[in-house]
Amino acid sequence: MEENIICxxxxxxxxxxxxxxxxxxxxxxxxxxxxxxxxxxxxSCTEEVEDILQxxxxx
Ligand code: FES
Numbered sequence: 294m295e296e297n298i299i300c301x302x303x304x305x306x307x308x309x310x311x312x313x314x315x316x317x318x319x320x321x322x323x324x325x326x327x328x329x330x331x332x333x334x335x336x337s338c339t340e341e342v343e344d345i346l347q348x349x350x351x352x
Pocket of ligand 1: 299300301302303331332333334335336337338339
């Protein structure tokens with residue numbers, strides 16, 4: 294999977310976020326933040342992370 298960086302502050306890729314959802318049972322934005330560190334900087338990536346979360350949960 295290509296390394297599409299979603300959270301620049303913490304260098305968290307889309308792959309890491311999807312992995313957190315699929316393999317580490319993340320179901321909320323807080324879970325993703327706890328697991329990956331995404332969104333714990335400036336917070337501007339929150340909307341994009343939320344889109345990925347919605348998309349993955351609907352699978
Ligand atoms: S880009 Fe994710 S916290 Fe800043």
